[in-house]
Amino acid sequence: MAVQPNTQTQVPSRHRFHGLCPFFAMFPETFVEKWISRVTSEADTVLDPFCGRGTAPFQAILMGRDSVACDINPVAYCITRAKTNPPSQSAVRRRLTLLEKGFDAAAWESCRRRLPRFFHLAYTPGTLRQILCLRSQLHWRSSDTDCMIAALCLGALHGESQKSASYLSNQMPRTISTKPAYSIRFWQKHGYKAPERDVFDLLRRRLDYRYESPLPAKRADVHLDDMRNLPHHLRKRQTPIRCVITSPPYLDVTSFEEDQWLRLWFLGSESRPTYGRISRDDRHERREAYWGFIMDMWRMLGQILAPASDIILRIGGKGFNPDEIVTGLYGTTLIARRHVELIDQEVSFIQRRQTDSFRPGSRGCRFEVDCHFKMR
Ligand SMILES: C[S@@+](CC[C@H](N)C(=O)[O-])C[C@H]1O[C@@H](n2cnc3c(N)ncnc32)[C@H](O)[C@@H]1O
Missing domain, CATH: 3.40.50.150 (Vaccinia Virus protein VP39)
Incomplete structure (x- = not known):
C-alpha cells in the first residue's frame, strides 16, 4: 500500500x-x-x-x-531576543499554564478601570484584565521563556481583527499602534467594537504556529x-x-x-505615546x-x-x-x-x-x- x-x-x-x-x-x-x-x-x-x-x-x-x-x-530588543534565543516549546507551554492558573480576574479590575479611555475601546474588560496580568508578571528582561511569551503578546496586541481572529484589539494596523485620539475617532466612525478574546488560548495557538519551524542551532x-x-x-x-x-x-x-x-506600554512604559524618551x-x-x-x-x-x-x-x-x-x-x-x-x-x-x-x-x-x- x-x-x-x-x-x-x-x-x-x-x-x-x-x-x-x-x-x-x-x-x-x-x-x-x-x-x-x-x-x-x-x-x-x-x-x-x-x-x-x-x-x-x-x-x-x-x-x-x-x-x-x-x-x-x-520592543525591538524583545522580538529579536525571542527569535534568536528561543526557549523550548514545552517550556513556554508550562509557563503559560502556570500564568493562567495564577490569573485572578478580580485582582486586575481596579487597575483596568484606571486606564485611559483608549484601552476600554481597544479591548473588552476580560481581555484587558488578562493583558494587565501578563504585563505585570512577565520577566522579559531576565528570562528567555518570558521574553518569548512577551514577544508573542506583542505580535497579537493589535492588528486587523475585523479580518482575523489572531489579534486582541479592536481594528488597528499590525505594524504600528495608531495614536489614542485617532483610534477612538476611527472606531466610532465605523462602529467597530473590541473583539472578545481569551489571551492564553490565543497565545497557545500562536505558539504552536510559530514553533512549526525547527529552532535555530x-x-x-x-x-x-x-x-x-x-x-x-x-x-x-x-x-x-x-x-x-x-x-x-x-x-x-x-x-x-x-x-x-502600545507595545512599549505592554513592556512597562507609559499608557500614552511618548517622544524622545527612548531614542x-x-x-x-x-x-x-x-x-x-x-x-x-x-x-x-x-x-x-x-x-x-x-x-x-x-x-x-x-x-x-x-x-x-x-x-x-x-x-x-x-x-x-x-x-x-x-x-x-x-x-x-x-x-x-x-x-x-x-x-x-x-x-x-x-x-x-x-x-x-x-x-x-
Ligand atoms: C529602520 S529601523 C531597523 C529595522 C530593521 N532593519 C528591521 O528589519 O526590522 C531602525 C531601528 O533603529 C533603532 N534605533 C534608533 N536609534 C537608535 C540608537 N541610537 N541606537 C540603536 N538603535 C537605534 C530604532 O529603534 C529602530 O528599531
Missing part, C-alpha cells in the same frame, strides 16, 4: 519566527540572505546595530553565522542599548566582526517610539543632526570592526535624493579613522509603502539606497 506523505509535519519554507511580530520600516529576509551569501563565510559574525525586529541576526544564525544585534527600543548576542555603547559591550569578545547588515533610522520618516507606543535618533528632521548621528555610527564601527569588513547599509529619507544619501554616507566615513571604500550602490523605488494602508496619500520616503562599503 502506498504511504501518503504526512503534510502535517512538513517544515514551512519561510521560517515562522520571521513573522513573530511586525515592525515598521523593516527589511525582508531575502535582502539579508543575499548579502550574507555574497560577503560572508560560515566562520563570520554578522552585526546589526539597529536590529528592529531582528531579521538580520535571525537570518544570520539560520545560515550558521554568529550574530550580534543591538537596538535602543525595548545557534544563538545571537542581543543588546538593549544605544549603538554608541556597543564597543563597551563587545570589549571581551574573542571573535572579530567582519560584516554589518543594517538599516539606521531614515531622515525625518518615522519615530519608532511613537509608532510602537533621540528615531526621527532627525534636520540634515546636520542626521549626519552627526550617522557619524557616531561610523565612529563606533571604526572601533569594533575587523580589517576588510563589509558594511551593507539600507537608507532612505524624506526630501533626500539618492545622490545626496550616497554622498552624505561616504562623506561621513572620515570620522571612522579607517580607510573606507564605496564598493557598490543600488537605488530601489518603494512601490507599496506600509503607511499607504493607514495614511493614504501621505508624503514620505519613496526610495531606498543600498550601499556596500569595505572598511580596511
Whole structure:
C-alpha cells in the first residue's frame, strides 16, 4: 500500500519566527540572505546595530553565522531576543499554564478601570484584565521563556481583527499602534467594537504556529542599548566582526517610539505615546543632526570592526535624493579613522509603502539606497 506523505509535519519554507511580530520600516529576509551569501563565510559574525525586529541576526544564525544585534527600543530588543534565543516549546507551554492558573480576574479590575479611555475601546474588560496580568508578571528582561511569551503578546496586541481572529484589539494596523485620539475617532466612525478574546488560548495557538519551524542551532548576542555603547559591550569578545547588515533610522520618516507606543506600554512604559524618551535618533528632521548621528555610527564601527569588513547599509529619507544619501554616507566615513571604500550602490523605488494602508496619500520616503562599503 502506498504511504501518503504526512503534510502535517512538513517544515514551512519561510521560517515562522520571521513573522513573530511586525515592525515598521523593516527589511525582508531575502535582502539579508543575499548579502550574507555574497560577503560572508560560515566562520563570520554578522552585526546589526539597529536590529528592529531582528531579521538580520535571525537570518544570520539560520545560515550558521554568529550574530550580534543591538537596538535602543525595548520592543525591538524583545522580538529579536525571542527569535534568536528561543526557549523550548514545552517550556513556554508550562509557563503559560502556570500564568493562567495564577490569573485572578478580580485582582486586575481596579487597575483596568484606571486606564485611559483608549484601552476600554481597544479591548473588552476580560481581555484587558488578562493583558494587565501578563504585563505585570512577565520577566522579559531576565528570562528567555518570558521574553518569548512577551514577544508573542506583542505580535497579537493589535492588528486587523475585523479580518482575523489572531489579534486582541479592536481594528488597528499590525505594524504600528495608531495614536489614542485617532483610534477612538476611527472606531466610532465605523462602529467597530473590541473583539472578545481569551489571551492564553490565543497565545497557545500562536505558539504552536510559530514553533512549526525547527529552532535555530545557534544563538545571537542581543543588546538593549544605544549603538554608541556597543564597543563597551563587545570589549571581551574573542571573535572579530567582519560584516554589518543594517538599516539606521531614515531622515525625518518615522519615530519608532511613537509608532510602537502600545507595545512599549505592554513592556512597562507609559499608557500614552511618548517622544524622545527612548531614542533621540528615531526621527532627525534636520540634515546636520542626521549626519552627526550617522557619524557616531561610523565612529563606533571604526572601533569594533575587523580589517576588510563589509558594511551593507539600507537608507532612505524624506526630501533626500539618492545622490545626496550616497554622498552624505561616504562623506561621513572620515570620522571612522579607517580607510573606507564605496564598493557598490543600488537605488530601489518603494512601490507599496506600509503607511499607504493607514495614511493614504501621505508624503514620505519613496526610495531606498543600498550601499556596500569595505572598511580596511
Ligand atoms: C529602520 S529601523 C531597523 C529595522 C530593521 N532593519 C528591521 O528589519 O526590522 C531602525 C531601528 O533603529 C533603532 N534605533 C534608533 N536609534 C537608535 C540608537 N541610537 N541606537 C540603536 N538603535 C537605534 C530604532 O529603534 C529602530 O528599531
